[in-house]
Amino acid sequence: MESGGSTEVELFSYWRSSCSYRVRIALNLKGIKYEYKAVNLVKDGGEQKSEDYLKKNPQGFVPALAIDGHTLCESLPICEYLEENHTGDRNLYPTDPFLKYKCRQICEIINSGTQPLQNLAVLKKIKVDFGGDMNEWSKFYITKGLKSVEAVLADTKGKYCIGDEPTVADCFLVPQIYNANRFEVDMTQFPLINEIHENLKELQEFKDAHPDVMPDAPKDS
Template identity: 45%
Template sequence: MNTGSIRLYSYWRSSAAYRVRIALNLKGLPYEIVPVHLLKDGGEQHKPAYADLNPQELVPVLLHGNRILRQSMAIIEYLDETWPDRPLMPTTARDRQRVRAIAQMIACDVHPLNNLRVLQYLENTLGLAQEARDAWVRHWVAAGLSAVEQVLEDNPSTGTFCDGEVPTLADCCLVPQVYNAERFKVDMTPYPTIRRIVGECLALDAFDKARPEHQPDAQR
């Protein structure tokens, strides 16, 4: 497959970068990781060279040839439209809406409230102790996962994965958010459907290779 050069600016523990890594692996696309350390020296994402690539100073950024692509959800849909083999979206409009809705519940409503820059603001600017900051994370992650669990459980569209029998954009978003939940010690007991789906995902090589601990910049 001649894909041209693909470079992903990524941080090993960024859930937004994690979802793009999953998508690239599911599509079977070769890519190069360019690490951006979000904590070192005040955050490499704030350096002028990176800010030129992304004025938001966030990861990920994907370079495809001379194209600069930003925002993980838009990047994943770009990949799916550019390389339609191994699609990450269902074939019908109704099912595509459901997948996008689940993905956006996570990426738009849950993830922003436990993003690094929000946590740094709570701790460094508002003066919250780490215990209070982590309680904030657990509250909003639990609220979001509770809603996702209700959407997934006992729904005929839910299969081995969030929608049917192949991974979709929704699974690309769910797995990294569960990683974050476990990192902040959220009790996952109330979410059996989510836990089952994540287990099925992580059994696949594409998801396993995308795990934070398997990245070249992972802190060991």
């Protein structure tokens, strides 16, 4: 997908990868044009395991972002790099030190304490090696993580996660909500998250990053 015009920025992404989804939102908020490079995580055992892709990301994860002559991996440091090196249309972090901390706190609840426990590799391990229920496992840990986010939002929420401007916290929250809905988490227990999500869904930068509009999304997604 061209995010408008010719560009040397390339995003290696999978349509339903929440980590890729975060970076797509961040790039859109910064107004950075990019070329979408699909990496199919399931076809033929996963294109992310190919020799060519492992040169971009030795862990074999998505996303990878080619920008400024570098190839960047891991969604959170990618967002930090974009903030520090590209002024763009919006700031991804608040300027106030305490609010910046709260923004990072929300990101880490999702990035370290929630999403890794329900990613594809973990779920396969749970099912194949331990005979566990992938959906129930995912629902438990997503619910646990979102309860923590909801508690933090009680002190920071405005129209969005941190006041009235979208930040990297929103870039991380929206993909996690997508996963929560995918695993049929009861979202009625998160009124603050739901209100923020409704506001974020109105922003074009978030609409344009949605998994269902990615070029590699199944036509019936």
